[in-house]
Amino acid sequence: MSCVLGMSGVLTDGAVLFGQRGNWRSQLHSVKTLLRVCFIIQDHAYPADELMPLTCRGRVRGLEPSRGDVDDALGKFSLTLIDTLDTLVLLNKTTEFEAAVRRVLSDVRLDNDIVVSVFETNIRVLGGLLGGHSMAMMLKDGGQHMLWYQDELLHMAKDLGLRLLPAFNTSSGLPYPRVNLKYGVRGPETRTGTETDTCTACAGTIILEFAALSRFTGDPVFEAHARRALDFLWEKRQRNSNLVGTTINIHSGEWVRRDSGVGAGIDSYYEYLLKAYILLGDDLFLQRFNIHYASIMKYISQPPLLLDVHIHKPLLPARTWMDSLLAFFPGLQVLKGDIRPAIETHEMLYQVTKKHNFLPEAFTTDFRVHWAQHPLRPEFAESTYFLYKATGDPYYLEVGRTVLDNLNRFARVPCGFAAMKDVRTGSHEDRMDSFFLAEMFKYLFLLFADTEDLPFDVEDYIFTTEAHLLPLSLSMAPTSSAATNATVSEELDDSNFDWTCPNTRLLFPDPAFPRNLREPIRSAVDKSCPRPAPYREPGMGRPPLRAQDFMANNPEHLELLRRMGVSLIHLKDGRVQLVQHATQAVSAVAAEDGMRFMQEMMELSSQQQKEQLPPRAIQIVSHPFFGRVVLTAGPAQFGTDLSKSATGVRGFVTVAEPYSGCSELANAEYVQGRIALLQRGQCMFAEKARHIQKAGAIGGIVIDDNEGSSSDTAPLFQMAGDGRNTDDITLPLLFLFHKEGNILMEALKEYKEVEVLLSDKARDRGETEDCSTEGTSPANSGPIDQSQMNEEPEGDTDLSSQSVDELLADWREDLEAFQQMEKDEL
Secondary structure (H helix, E strand, O other): OOOOOOOOOOOOOOOOOOOOHHHHHHHHHHHHHOOHHHHHHHHHOOOOOEEEOOOOEEEOEOOEOOOHHHHHHOOOOOHHHHHOHHHHHHOOOHHHHHHHHHHHHHHOOOOOOOEEEHHHHHHHHHHHHHHHHHHHHHHHHOOOOOOOOOOHHHHHHHHHHHHHHHHHOOOOOOOOOEEEOOOEOOOHHHOOOOOOEEEHHHHHOOHHHHHHHHHHHOOOHHHHHHHHHHHHHHHOOEOOOOEOOOEEEOOOOOEEEOEEOOOOOOHHHHHHHHHHHHHHOOHHHHHHHHHHHHHHHHHHEEOOEEOOEEOOOOOOEOOOEEEHHHHHHHHHHHHHOOHHHHHHHHHHHHHHHHHHOOOOOEEEOOOOEEEOOEOOOOHHHHHHHHHHHHHOOOHHHHHHHHHHHHHHHHHEEOOEEOEEEEOOOOEEEOOEOOHHHHHHHHHHHHHHOOHHHOOOOHHHEEEOOOOOEEEHHHHHOOOOHHHHOOOOOOOOOHHHHOOOOOOHHHHOOOOOHHHHHHHHHHHHHHHHOOOOOOOOOOOOOOOOOOHHHOOOOOHHHHHHHHHOOEEEEEOOOOOEEEEEOHHHOOOHHHHHHHHHHHHHHHHHHHHHHHOOOOOEEEEEOOOOOOOOEEEEEEOEOOOOOHHHOOOOEEEEEEEOOOOOOOOOOOOHHHHOOOEEEEEOOOOOHHHHHHHHHHOOOOEEEEEOOOOOOOOOOOOOOOEOOOOOOOOOOOOOEEEEOHHHHHHHHHHHHHHOOOEEEEEOOOOOHHHHHHHHOOOOOOOOOOOOOHHHHHOOOOOOOOOOOHHHHHHHHHHHHHHHHHHHHHHHHO
16 A cells, blocks of 8 residues: 655645645545554454554464563553544544453453563553543543443553562562563562562653553552552662663662663653653652753763663763654653754764665664664654654655655555564565554554644643643642652752753744755764665565675565666686676666666675784694694684784684584583584574574684685685674674685594684784693693693504594695785785
8 A cells, every 4th residue: 555645736845835724634544544454453463452553463372472562561461442433533533442342341351370571561551441431421521432432441541550660579669570460569479579680661660650540440559559660760870960860670679781871771761750750740750850861961962863872871882873762752852842953863864864765773873774774763753743743844744755655665565564583685674563543554654644634632631641631631630658758858959951842943943944954964864875766566576685785695685686686606716706787687777776776886895805803813722732833714794803912812623513604513521621513504694603602612623614615716805794793692703615624624534633723813822832832722731742732743653543643744734725825914
């Protein structure tokens, strides 16, 4: 399904050429048609928690393979249905809303023996029930709908709140990250109560839902617990920087991860401080937010970037990439009233989105993909909506159209919308999180809607972090002093209330001013990496394959090559050759993509040759070689950099089982503390490294599986990563062609225990001999005869066969070749 615009004006960067908003009515209709997904869920997934859009069935926890922590959001409580209740009302689907509420009341159980995330259950399920209750009361007060409603959703919300409360039974008041819905937190027997750490956002994103529950029901216990958690986090902030870390010990209050930003792990903590002030009217929340915000703008904000820092050394960056969750921050800055940095950061995010069609889960400071997934997160659409509300600039309608078009062109599948597994290739994941309907639908609809399209005034509500609607009238609801008194008494500083919600017309009297802010950011992003082909007709499939993303063992990539008319030929030395025949492409567009791919590949190959790392050395130091044999090896782009190691890595070699190293090792006890030998092929180099590292290896040597390959005839290459972050790989991995690898394997076959030194260059024989006298061989820990070390082997004194003599001749040639390569590098 594609969206067609009926525009009479020409869009420039933010110019007011559209005239009436009626030109965007087709976009509003397109958003409404997305609601069909709700009926797809009803037909294919109900009563499961989520829809699996590729296989057209529901995701039921325990019946599908575990996805780890992601599954903690699922509690067998029809998550997507509850999360979407208030979306139905916003889209004026009151009949469907009433039917959905009846289903929740009749079918949903909250007492399942299942462990769930306190954070996710609070924002999605408790928030969904409260948002549904708010909508039901609003419709009932209107006198036409929900007249039968008697606070049933609120009763369910209180039941759920009581089931979450045991998680707060800690000395600090910070909640355990998980709770069993049936048994609470009672130790390992309930699979809870053993955790010690939680994220700052997990503990600090409770106050809106819990305070609303208290004020709806008149029971102050929920708000009191939420305030206590916020008080503790505030007390534990770093007092010099006024920043908080990402992960905290819930018992001691010690920061476990001391990096600080506005993205994953912290994001909604800041959001809830400001929104708690708006919803509850407590000035203390605003003061705390403003103190934090000043530090964020001082240390973390580097317009248009938002980079994590260390809380104790806030001038020291903690990483060189950003995660997509920080895309909410421009919207929060709008609520704060700080519009200029909001425009700048949002524009950076928009340009990154236009490069990759979606915002990658993480991207570098030069705007390249760091983590390629995109689970259809709504934060960027959220900020786009708030910026449009603040500025009235139609530029943000164009941004919204881009988001909507990309969803329809790249994420739409027959049974809904599928998360992107890799934004570079356009591959999908069988996943559609509940927040897609709860948040993305809302913000896109609100962006294009006129006042008459809305069944109520959204200005009377505040959006939770899950975009659930809570009425601002709760600030006037009676509350017990037990809740407010739980907050630590502090003297308010009036200086922390400056620049809160200013009039944007006074800030931007010139309509061109926002455009002037955006232009340099767009230029900076464009210069950092070339923009792909701008537009592909709907139905033409995925975006073109990029040379830097190509993997020769990826069947999906090979199919894309075939469609572009590109053939892949395996050469005898292990390399591959690419040849394009435009006439064999499936279409003219695919042929152009193939030509662009070939040009990129040639440029990439030329660049890699210029950046080629020097060769590495594998030196056999055990008896009877004593360092005389040096094998030329290729380096990896990950793991230990041997050029920065004065001593290298030394150890005995062991063949991994399986030899491919593509699964967990069966002989881990023999690999531990040794250097593992692996065969090339069947999986990525990084995967092999992770498996041997898990087994306790201190290094790895990958041997080419292409018989006859040799460094004499083939150029060395660097082993690349797998497209993911490889910072977790900490051991060195080197590559040997088949000939050099066979030398090592023959030595191991004959002498059983072979010790090698992995280093950036061959060590002087005297250095290796000194080490050898320390008795490193497990077979013989005694002193070694010096005469053996200082004399060249004669005849069969040390070597027992003619084949080994021939190997020695090859080794000498290799040593000379390696020395010549070192000279060439110098």
